[in-house]
Amino acid sequence: MEELLKNPVFASHVVAASGSVAIGTALSYHLDTIKTLIQVGASSNKKLNATQVLERVKSVSGYAGLYSGLSWLTVGRITSLGARFGVHEILTAYYKDGRIDNYVYVSEALFAGIIAGALESCLNSPFEMIKLRKQVAAAIHIPVPSSSISSVKSATAPIISRLLPGFIPDKVALDRTVNLLSVLSSKNHNLGEALKNCPWMMTGSGKPPDVTDVKRPQDIVRLEGWRSLWRGLRTGIARDSVFGGIFFGSWQFLHLAMLNWKAVGMDPPPERNDEIGPLSPLVLSLTAGFSGSMAAAASHGFDTSRTRSQCIVLPKYLAMERRLLKWTRPGNWFERFTGIHPADRNLLFRGISARMARSGLSSFVLVGTYFMVVDHLIAKS
Known part of the structure; x- marks a missing residue:
């Protein structure tokens, strides 16, 4: 491990990846807060919009409330996104092994993204839980007790x-x-x-x-137990698996389309993709941003269900009673399998535009920043 860290190429990739994740998360975090509050505050007869959420957060905690919990999500995404892209690269390297043209099919990229998304959900779940509680607490006024x-x-x-x-x-x-x-x-x-x-x-x-009373990590562990940090994991795995599969599958499709577009007019015509040359960071960023928006739209129903489940305070003694009584999950077989609560059936697409914008912007900034920083550091070294 020490030799890897001393390697300037490996160190450049680590610094570029961490910095790009942090910048992409910070620039798109306010959209994530708006999306979360729309999902949590929605009901069958009440539909919040972004303007109402902004006014609510501004009146309770100011504009700084839009970035409540940013540090927790940043740490979680540095770990989970590293696992997502790392697992995807390992699987695609296995697929490309022995092929002359270094080619990856769209179906292979989609399958690798599904596996990478499942691992990402397991790693990011505790950080996402704490982040969500802090976002909700930033929009709820806590009365000051009159007693001493x-x-x-x-x-x-x-x-x-x-x-x-x-x-x-x-x-x-x-x-x-x-x-x-x-x-x-x-x-x-x-x-x-x-x-x-x-x-x-x-x-x-x-x-x-209330969720405002159980927002710190130590309070969550004491009252709800360690298992609560992975609440909604089944829905989270479904969400991130769909997101990872659609993201990498569509990104690979667009990447191949851009390579074919670039190869038009080349004389002689290239026989392999390696002969075409790499795409520019701007093109890679645009394709990643579009793929991120598509993946967010496809997986948004699972995201809404998980967000609403993580916002519910479930003390550990109640969870123990459910296990002892062998409590059955409500809903049909698909809802039980994916963890969707039947009460959320009509609310699954609330906040979809904010999530599409957040995922598109985050993916655009992440990929563009990563490639620009890597090119700069490697050229400098």
């Missing part, structure tokens, strides 16, 4: 302090629940304090806490 810090700490039960430190229970909801249960016979004289020690009564109403 000391009284809040004294009123918080130990079970709540362990599961979600710093969480403030809803005293109004708890008092309402105590009044409803007071008509029943009970051996416990202090019903309110007893309910505080039940984990499912954290909020006082039996409902899980």
Whole structure:
């Protein structure tokens, strides 16, 4: 590994790849935030648009809220995109082995993209989960409690302090629940304090806490467990597999079309693709951006379903009950297989234009920046 890092060509590719991912993510992140909030805030009778989302974020956290969670996504994408392109290159190198013209069929590029996308989803899932929680929290106003810090700490039960430190229970909801249960016979004289020690009564109403209260990584792990970082993995694998297959398949198709276009008029006509010469970084960027938009449109339904599932707070004791009771997933066989909830059937295409724009811009900047930086560093070295 040390020898690879000392190799100037390998080091140039690493620096170019990391920098291009960071720049592409930063330039398109505001579109990702708009897309996420449109998906999360959508319902069957309510449809948000980009203007409403921008006004909401501006009123709650300012324009800086559009970039909430950027660092988490950047770190995750440097790892996951490296795995996506690396696995794709390894598989296509296997396909090209022994061929004279160094040729890769579109179907082979599509299959390699499907496998690479599945691996990308597994690596990027925890970072995407934390990023989404921070994006949603940036658009929701958190009221300041009127009680003092000391009284809040004294009123918080130990079970709540362990599961979600710093969480403030809803005293109004708890008092309402105590009044409803007071008509029943009970051996416990202090019903309110007893309910505080039940984990499912954290909020006082039996409902899980809001997503704004569970946005930090340590809070997610304490309340929802390590498995929650990979929630919606089945839908994520379906999304990234479709995205990777369409992206690399269409990119290979457009790449071959551009090579054939470049070969027109060459004398003598080239017998192999290597004789045509490489395409310019601008052409590669345009084809990658168009392929990214197409792949985003094809996989957007899975993206909406996963985004909405990751925004739901599911404490680990409820997840354990579902496993013990062998809870069956709702929906038809396709929805159960891909992880889509039937309640999201009419919402799967919300925010598709924002995601297409974000994927197209990110792919354009990523590929263009990568090739320009690599050419500059290699020529300089």
